[in-house]
Amino acid sequence: MTATATPGTSGTDVRLAGISKTYGDFTAVHPLDLSVPAGSFFALLGASGCGKTTTLRMIAGLEEPTTGTVELAGRDVTALPPYKRSVNTVFQNYALFPHLDIYENVAFGLRRRGIKSVKKQVGEMLDLVQLGDLARRRPHQLSGGQQQRVAVARALINHPDVLLLDEPLGALDLKLRREMQLELKRIQTEVGITFIHVTHDQEEAMTMADTVAVMNAGRVEQLGTPTDLYETPRSTFVANFLGTSNLITADVLDTTGDDILLRAGDTKLTLPATRCTATARTGEKLLVGIRPEKISLTHADDAGTVADGRNRVTGRIAQSSFIGVSTQYLVDSPAGSGLSVYEQNVERDSRLVPGAEVVLHWNPAHTFGLDAAQNIEAGTDVLEAVPDAREAGT
């Protein structure tokens, strides 16, 4: 399987070949190949226990792969212990040394490599993360955001070839997390080294990363740019885990043209053949997906105003909730119940209230097609913020 992604600049890249990890009977990571080009911001996205942290730890050298190799800049480092790899990690919950002050925490890596005069570098690094005046504090005297910045400074001061970030923003509140997302992105652009970022937060992954690999149950489900993943998910897991998707089971009527013709309930739908990742055979089933914000909502009385050539589904509004910038509707229809629709609050139609008969319509070009032989609910109810079960186990 080949996926297109941002072209890498020359220099250090990370290449995983056939890497896997098993603990007894449990396979945390199935054999996978992955290459991260130098200078890119790469995100491993997935729910707890999907193997993303294990993958990261194998790159860091904190976990020994069961099979496969890790290459940094073309050199096989699989057998090297962590302290011999030019890779540094920003740990989940930061792992700042509680018995050392901020200055000594940041200087730790330099001192271990026998560098005597660390003062200038530490000072510069603390300035970069805007913590110069807290150098003599202990970690527990700092706020979560400050601790996070110390963790970044402590790793970056070593000028690693690759910086690994393990849920670095998980412990922060929402507002601070947004700020730190931009901050990390700024630092990455400034220092230009490869960042590999592990997160369960799809929004975080999409905002920050050039390339995102979505992991599920020890496998990479899909890899690509955030736009790519969002617009053309290749599995129900990706479709549901990244944002929200309406998935409708439909029967394939015709596959001869550029568009696949399908029937769902009482309506016919079209799907560009290029946007269907499954093999469509006439008479078999297919999952048709459409993002809620791509759908327009028109009252049934005005059904005639809907332009030709658009996919249309009739239904009745079951619920509506006002969110400020938009209103979210849940619509029941013969094609599927609980379809969600996001409407911008520009010109609100006062007739669109629960109980109203409506027509849902959208440009067929936004439709995507998925193999029907998979769990339609995959990725909808994954637990967040539960730390990986494996990471404490050593």
Added chain:
Amino acid sequence: MTLATDHPPAPPVDGALHRSVRRKKLVPYWLLLPGILWLLVFFAAPLVYQASTSLQTGSLEEGFKVTWHFATYADALTEYYPQFLRSVAYAATATALCLVLGYPLAYLIAFRAGRWRHLLMVLVIAPFFTSFLIRTLAWKTILSDGGPVVRALGSLHVLAVTDALGVTEGHRVLATPLAVVCGLTYNFLPFMILPLYTSLERIDSRLHEAAGDLYARPATVFRKVTFPLSMPGVVAGTLLTFIPATGDYINAELLGSTDQKMIGNVIQSQFLRVLDYPTAAALSFILMAAILAMVTVYIRKSGTEDIV
């Protein structure tokens, strides 16, 4: 950029890594070796020796031989069962008293002490630093026949009641069960307070507020929230008090008379004075077995097996 999810397993990583893995696997055994060897030689082996001693017969002059003489156990039990029962009774009473006396203090330090918390902790621990024998002897002064405590108890007619109950005798406290239990309680009280405090301190005080918010009166809050949550401390504290108290012979020796001798006194005199090693060994084994049995049942019943 390429990606394959179903990849044939790559060949195993090179030998250097595997060697280091194997060496790492041995690390815990090297760490354990000296300490465990020590315990095997000086803790486990002595128990085996003692087991064999308890089945020997003979005399000091002629030497002892293993004759599988199980009768020593029966004889020891028939002769010394009053001391066994007394030990258990005294220790159980002292443990109960420790719980009753220690709980308020632990509670006070955990929830009500505020900035005095550290000072109170110091005051609980500090007496430890004076030899416990010296402190136990101080009770001889405190409970002496003409002393203020005995006079006060006498004029309040408390001693008349306790005399009638048989815990004191002839209007005096020293050389009575009361003195011995008092000494045991005093000596092991810190062992009750410290685990109680540790488990109480962990309780989020907002739980009290939540219970109060949900219509629990203070007494109910204690019964339904605080006490159940402090159970690990209660179990640990009672064990730390009961086990050493049962085997103790110092309080009975210093504060009691010949009528308050506990099983520890018997073992000590059999071993150090009478030099009847088989009997001393058999008594030790009976005591150990009895305590282990009681502790096991107790831990099972209290449902906190993870405290070990």
Added chain:
Amino acid sequence: MTAFSALARRLRRNLVVIAGLLTLAFLILPNVVVTVFSFNKPNGRFNYDWQRFSTDAWTDPCGVADLCGSLSLSLRIALWSTIGATVLGTLIAFALARYRFRARSSVGSLIFLPMAMPEVVMAASLATLFLNMGISFGFWTILIAHITFCLSFVVTAVKARVMSMDPRLEQAAQDLYATPLQTFLKVTLPIAAPGIVAGALLSFALSFDDFIITNFNAGSTVTFPMYVWGAAQRGTPVQINVIGTAMFAVAVLCVLAGQLLGRRRKRS
């Protein structure tokens, strides 16, 4: 009437405080007596009844035969058994807290049993071993006995501390170019230090104050607790109280100084 009921309510609300303070008084009372009676001048051989004030014992604490000798022996034994038990116990604690290995639970029981056993049983069994092996009782047998019973307490104290330590700290150190040895010296040991110190202090206190096990394994060697025990039969010199009071004072001062130091460090 309202004043009375208000008082009653305050009393009821502070019942636990009153009960707790009474218990504290019960705990402290013997120390007060020991201190007061260190200034006594008893008539007979026993220092149980107050006669009159005197500082004789304080000006001549070693005035009684063998007393200070037994004290220094106890200090030496406590020091060496602390060192022995701390080293052996810390190693075991690290193995238990950090590694999964076969026989882990049997090792756990071997550590737990000495603490779950009445001292007199352990004392008698160890003495039986020494008797059977024909080893003569004295300094070495006492030392061996003390290391044996202190060991489990050190393991428990250190293990608790190491278990509560975030394993990511050591991983972070390795990630920051620290070799395994450097990781241990620069991160693991400093963070585990409070547990090791606690275990060592506990060992020292247990060893210094032990009577039961020493009594079985000392032969004719006299440690300080054994001296006090003997004195309880022969006659209690006031100097015993002087030493008891001094130990109490030194301990309280050490704790207070430690807290003061800790508070100042926290503030700066």
